[in-house]
Amino acid sequence: xxxxxxxxxxxxxxxxxxxxxxxxxxxxxxxxxxxxxxxxxxxxxxxxxxxxxxxxxxxxxxxxxxxxxxxxxxxxxxxxxxxxxxxxxxxxxxxxxxxxxxxxxxxxxxxxxxxxxxxxxxxxxxxxxxxxxxxxxxxxxxxxxxxxxxxxxxxxxxxxxxxxxxxxxxxxxxxxxxxxxxxxxxxxxxxxxxxxxxxxxxxxxxxxxxxxxxxxxxxxxxxxxxxxxxxxxxxxxxxxxxxxxxxxxxxxxxxxxxxxxxxxxxxxxxxxxxxxxxxxxxxxxxxxxxxxxxxxxxxxxxxxxxxxxxxxxxxxxxxxxxxxxxxxxxxxxxxxxxxxxxxxxxxxxxxxxxxxxxxxxxxxxxxxxxxxxxxxxxxxxxxxxxxxxxxxxxxxxxxxxxxxxxxxxxxxxxxxxxxxxxxxxxxxxxxxxxxxxxxxxxxxxxxxxxxxxxxxxxxxxxxxxxxxxxxxxxxxxxxxxxxxxxxxxxxxxxxxxxxxxxxxxxxxxxxxxxxxxxxxxxxxxxxxxxxxxxxxxxxxxxxxxxxxxxxxxxxxxxxxxxxxxxxxxxxxxxxxxxxxxxxxxxxxxxxxxxxxxxxxxxxxxxxxxxxxxxxxxxxxxxxxxxxxxxxxxxxxxxxxxxxxxxxxxxxxxxxxxxxxxxxxxxxxxxxxxxxxxxxxxxxxxxxxx
Amino acid sequence: xxxxxxxxxxxxxxxxxxxxxxxxxxxxxxxxxxxxxxxxxxxxxxxxxxxxxxxxxxxxxxxxxxxxxxxxxxxxxxxxxxxxxxxxxxxxxxxxxxx
Numbered sequence: 022x023x024x025x026x027x028x029x030x031x032x033x034x035x036x037x038x039x040x041x042x043x044x045x046x047x048x049x050x051x052x053x054x055x056x057x058x059x060x061x062x063x064x065x066x067x068x069x070x071x072x073x074x075x076x077x078x079x080x081x082x083x084x085x086x087x088x089x090x091x092x093x094x095x096x097x098x099x100x101x102x103x104x105x106x107x108x109x110x111x112x113x114x115x116x117x118x119x120x121x122x123x124x125x126x127x128x129x130x131x132x133x134x135x136x137x138x139x140x141x142x143x144x145x146x147x148x149x150x151x152x153x154x155x156x157x158x159x160x161x162x163x164x165x166x167x168x169x170x171x172x173x174x175x176x177x178x179x180x181x182x183x184x185x186x187x188x189x190x191x192x193x194x195x196x197x198x199x200x201x202x203x204x205x206x207x208x209x210x211x212x213x214x215x216x217x218x219x220x221x222x223x224x225x226x227x228x229x230x231x232x233x234x235x236x237x238x239x240x241x242x243x244x245x246x247x248x249x250x251x252x253x254x255x256x257x258x259x260x261x262x263x264x265x266x267x268x269x270x271x272x273x274x275x276x277x278x279x280x281x282x283x284x285x286x287x288x289x290x291x292x293x294x295x296x297x298x299x300x301x302x303x304x305x306x307x308x309x310x311x312x313x314x315x316x317x318x319x320x321x322x323x324x325x326x327x328x329x330x331x332x333x334x335x336x337x338x339x340x341x342x343x344x345x346x347x348x349x350x351x352x353x354x355x356x357x358x359x360x361x362x363x364x365x366x367x368x369x370x371x372x373x374x375x376x377x378x379x380x381x382x383x384x385x386x387x388x389x390x391x392x393x394x395x396x397x398x399x400x401x402x403x404x405x406x407x408x409x410x411x412x413x414x415x416x417x418x419x420x421x422x423x424x425x426x427x428x429x430x431x432x433x434x435x436x437x438x439x440x441x442x443x444x445x446x447x448x449x450x451x452x453x454x455x456x457x458x459x460x461x462x463x464x465x466x467x468x469x470x471x472x473x474x475x476x477x478x479x480x481x482x483x484x485x486x487x488x489x490x491x492x493x494x495x496x497x498x499x500x501x502x503x504x505x506x507x508x509x510x511x512x513x514x515x516x517x518x519x520x521x522x523x524x525x526x527x528x529x530x531x532x533x534x535x536x537x538x539x540x541x542x543x544x545x546x547x548x549x550x551x552x553x554x555x556x557x558x559x560x561x562x563x564x565x566x567x568x569x570x571x572x573x574x575x576x577x578x579x580x581x582x583x584x585x586x587x588x589x590x591x592x593x594x595x596x597x598x599x600x601x602x603x604x605x606x607x608x609x610x611x612x613x614x615x616x617x618x619x620x621x622x623x624x625x626x627x628x629x630x631x632x633x634x635x636x637x638x639x640x641x642x643x644x645x646x647x648x649x650x651x652x653x654x655x656x657x658x659x660x661x662x663x664x665x666x667x668x669x670x671x672x673x674x675x676x677x678x679x680x681x682x683x684x685x686x687x688x689x690x691x692x693x694x695x696x697x698x699x700x701x702x703x704x705x706x707x708x709x710x
Numbered sequence: 711x712x713x714x715x716x717x718x719x720x721x722x723x724x725x726x727x728x729x730x731x732x733x734x735x736x737x738x739x740x741x742x743x744x745x746x747x748x749x750x751x752x753x754x755x756x757x758x759x760x761x762x763x764x765x766x767x768x769x770x771x772x773x774x775x776x777x778x779x780x781x782x783x784x785x786x787x788x789x790x791x792x793x794x795x796x797x798x799x800x801x802x803x804x805x806x807x808x809x
Contacts, residue, residue, distance in 0.1 A: 148785070149784070149785040150783050150785060151776065161809070173770075173791075174788075174790060174791050174803075174804030176804070176805070179807070179809050180809075181809050182809070183772075184772075184787050185789075583809065
């Protein structure tokens with residue numbers, strides 16, 4: 022049965038823990054090498070978590086220290102302070118198996134530096150000072166394990182502060198922070214994919230589900246009917262040879278391929294093939310790729326391979342789904358085992374903020390919730406409008422890297438109506454496969470068995486068996502998608518601790534009517550995987566503001582932490598400031614825009630949802646250049662071609678409220694692309710007024 | 711006192727400690743920065759240093775520093791290479807930079 026992640030809860034407003042990044046065998050993953058032999062538990066990289074000891078950099082032995090591959094949950098409340106002593110005990114990596122070790126300034130990546138990012142939390146990206154030597158959510162710092170040696174000084178592209186062995190974080194959760202689901206993971210440019218894929222991630226929750234979900238009788242939703250699901254994936258190799266950028270390299274039985282090969286498995290199972298929590302490696306040598314025969318790509322829920330999930334037959338459950346994948350995108354359906362049709366579930370929250378959909382919400386907004394392609398909206402049968410929010414149901418969910426979604430899962434009959442399940446009713450949570458434009462083709466695998474049993478234990482805890490069928494839930498609360506913009510919401514109130522300060526050079530407010538335009542593409546379209554971003558400012562008439570283009574007109578640049586692309590001040594009175602950003606895709610492969618420290622809304626959603634990542638569609642080259650783009654430009658247009666109208670790309674326009682100070686980043690959250698350079702530096706400073 | 715020792719070592723290669731310390735690094739930095747070295751950012755003050763012998767007279771030093779014109783006294787952390795040069799005292803072989 023699916024096991025909940027271990028929880029560390031705040032007490033009297035504080036959660037003070039130590040998190041040690043360390044190698045550990047993933048006991049919940051069992052790999053049998055070809056030809057039989059002893060079962061191998063692959064080596065994962067995990068966060069070993071404990072209450073912060075009074076001295077030392079090790080967690081004490083005992084039940085208070087946990088280090089599951091599936092991850093832990095940090096349970097916080099608005100107004101809490103999260104204190105983390107982060108310690109790096111990761112092993113060195115073979116540089117021949119690292120993609121970016123030869124990139125400018127990245128020669129130390131093989132020493133396996135790491136850090137911590139509290140993804141989705143609306144908190145300052147604060148560096149350390151003499152008066153407060155802790156860091157906020159500051160992803161530029163790197164912590165090296167001194168056992169691996171000291172990093173050699175680099176002359177360019179230095180990531181940020183370099184610390185040995187440990188760093189102290191102090192993350193203050195604002196009192197008006199939305200209640201919801203967030204997560205944490207490392208964020209060192211160039212090796213983020215490797216560390217996340219090898220297991221380094223976990224959940225953060227703020228508040229309770231009952232803050233924004235009630236049953237039809239308006240009783241706050243019980244935590245006993247809440248389940249947390251963290252999806253992870255890991256490619257485990259059979260002994261042999263694998264092609265890396267450095268050339269063919271030997272690999273051992275049970276070795277984890279953390280640089281990931283997206284063609285590890287066939288995308289769809291063969292006829293009669295069962296894929297329960299894993300798919301078998303395939304031989305790609307005929308096309309010049311690696312032979313993964315004998316290997317396995319595990320796809321787990323809370324670190325478990327194909328667990329069973331019993332769901333209350335009368336109340337259902339709230340599922341809080343997150344993904345700890347690096348580049349992998351999930352395309353999820355809950356498929357009724359009898360009818361083989363996708364079941365409907367009710368959507369409650371996106372990326373940690375409960376939805377708020379008034380009755381006059383246009384159908385087009387509902388159909389494109391979270392951006393085009395993120396959800397397949399389905400009729401919400403027998404749901405009632407109780408309160409202000411219209412219920413929204415979906416029967417297919419795309420979770421690109423970093424997405425979170427919260428759902429009400431309960432048995433529904435063949436007509437989509439909430440009903441009492443027949444005896445033995447069950448469903449399968451499936452990843453049905455997903456292709457990202459001309460890019461990655463993610464494979465189909467069954468993830469879990471859901472049991473809507475009429476007998477057996479109800480819910481997650483023993484409680485008196487309810488016989489009343491819950492046929493609707495009500496979504497909404499003071500910090501939902503509308504609440505964050507309301508008078509006392511985090512997007513409206515003055516930013517704590519910010520005082521009038523002269524503007525640094527290069528920082529200026531965006532003039533009224535102007536927007537920021539960001540390009541997603543390659544720095545050199547003739548060289549594959551030169552992931553990069555470009556920037557320009559556009560005035561109210563759609564004209565590019567002279568001198569605003571970075572790095573240069575129609576050029577894109579791979580991430581250089583020394584370059585700040587955008588610097589903006591808060592509004593007068595240190596109030597949050599909202600800007601319009603326009604995202605332009607130059608690739609025929611999907612990307613996934615994410616920005617730290619914010620929650621944005623698609624411009625056409627009128628703020629009814631808030632999210633922190635959004636899927637970007639692909640560009641369509643004109644037939645006159647389609648062959649050239651496909652065969653000579655690695656499937657990527659240039660900015661010039663787009664400007665000439667030769668590459669059609671529907672801009673994704675966002676309204677982004679900036680309510681947090683600090684230095685942070687925006688990037689594609691497909692970590693292969695982020696590590697490859699599709700990231701840029703942004704800074705928010707106090708207003709001078 | 712520590713600053714005087716550092717200056718003597720930097721200028722005259724006299725009385726140099728066996729291992730670089732805060733005073734040595736600060737003095738070497740100031741000398742190089744004022745001589746127009748493009749390796750370093752200006753106006754930095756070293757607060758702490760922990761050095762490791764890499765052999766051949768070269769050391770890697772974990773350095774904590776601030777910018778003297780920054781009221782908030784933001785902390786910077788870096789690893790710099792410091793080398794003992796015969797007859798010349800100590801030199802910084804990598805940049806001391808705010809990042």
